[in-house]
Amino acid sequence: xxxxxxxxxxxxxxxxxxxxxxxxxxxxxxxxxxxxxxxxxxxxxxxxxxxxxxxxxxxxxxxxxxxxxxxxxxxxxxxxxxxxxxxxxxxxxxxxxxxxxxxxxxxxxxx
Amino acid sequence: xxxxxxxxxxxxxxxxxxxxxxxxxxxxxxxxxxxxxxxxxxxxxxxxxxxxxxxxxxxxxxxxxxxxxxxxxxxxxxxxxxxxxxxxxxxxxxxxxxxxxxxxxxxxxxxxxxxxx
Numbered sequence: 699x700x701x702x703x704x705x706x707x708x709x710x711x712x713x714x715x716x717x718x719x720x721x722x723x724x725x726x727x728x729x730x731x732x733x734x735x736x737x738x739x740x741x742x743x744x745x746x747x748x749x750x751x752x753x754x755x756x757x758x759x760x761x762x763x764x765x766x767x768x769x770x771x772x773x774x775x776x777x778x779x780x781x782x783x784x785x786x787x788x789x790x791x792x793x794x795x796x797x798x799x800x801x802x803x804x805x806x807x808x809x
Numbered sequence: 810x811x812x813x814x815x816x817x818x819x820x821x822x823x824x825x826x827x828x829x830x831x832x833x834x835x836x837x838x839x840x841x842x843x844x845x846x847x848x849x850x851x852x853x854x855x856x857x858x859x860x861x862x863x864x865x866x867x868x869x870x871x872x873x874x875x876x877x878x879x880x881x882x883x884x885x886x887x888x889x890x891x892x893x894x895x896x897x898x899x900x901x902x903x904x905x906x907x908x909x910x911x912x913x914x915x916x917x918x919x920x921x922x923x924x925x926x
Contacts, residue, residue: 729910740899740917741852748910785852795907796842796867797915801851 700724702800704786709806710776718771718803720786728789732760732771735783735802744771744784773805781807811836815900815918822890823926830885830921832900840906841883842867842915843875845896852899858883859906890925897922 701723710716722730729748733741747753747762747769759772771784783802790798813834822828834841842857844867854867858877872894874886883902887894898921905912 728908728913731914733915738897738920738922740919741915742917743914746911746914789907789910789913791908796854796857797907797913799852801849 700798704800704803707804712776712807712809714776715774718784720769722767722788724788726791730769731787733785776807778807813902813916813918819922821924825889828887832883833881834902838902838904840903842901843885844899847896892925895925
């Protein structure tokens with residue numbers, strides 16, 4: 699089966715750094731996406747990792763280890779507007795194997 | 810502006826009354842998909858389409874129908890809605906389908922909150 703695990707909820711302080719982990723066990727692996735979703739809104743794309751290592755994009759970075767089936771999203775200099783759910787999604791091989799989404803991590807940023 | 814347009818944003822209906830949620834994208838994307846999102850269950854795929862006239866079931870297709878007669882449109886049809894179909898629905902599209910790496914990046918519509926009484 700396909701399994702993606704993320705913590706359900708996290709809380710962090712404004713200005714701090716937070717790391718959201720994602721572990722996966724899937725049949726086939728092509729790459730990993732991170733999406734941000736504010737409450738009641740559509741998910742929006744944050745990052746895509748296909749090779750091992752860290753991809754930095756402003757305040758957000760995403761890391762991938764293919765051998766460990768592990769990724770994390772790192773958010774620096776947290777702002778109140780970063781309060782949202784963060785979804786990781788695994789891209790598998792071609793054919794009838796759509797993206798598999800984790801259930802998401804709801805991040806609350808507090809003052 | 811490149812976007813996925815989904816309508817309506819909110820819909821309240823009664824059991825058994827057929828409804829259609831429309832979805833249109835203006836990015837010439839090949840792949841389109843419908844998801845439902847429920848608390849504690851995350852995003853679950855209902856149906857997807859790899860291209861025009863090609864559709865297939867996702868993880869939770871029961872009670873839904875779709876069609877892809879044109880590349881840009883991918884409506885979701887509930888022939889006889891039931892209360893367990895109360896959910897937040899998202900249409901999404903991507904340049905390419907599964908296995909195309911970054912081109913599998915999904916663009917989502919703004920969502921339809923459906924309540925079936």
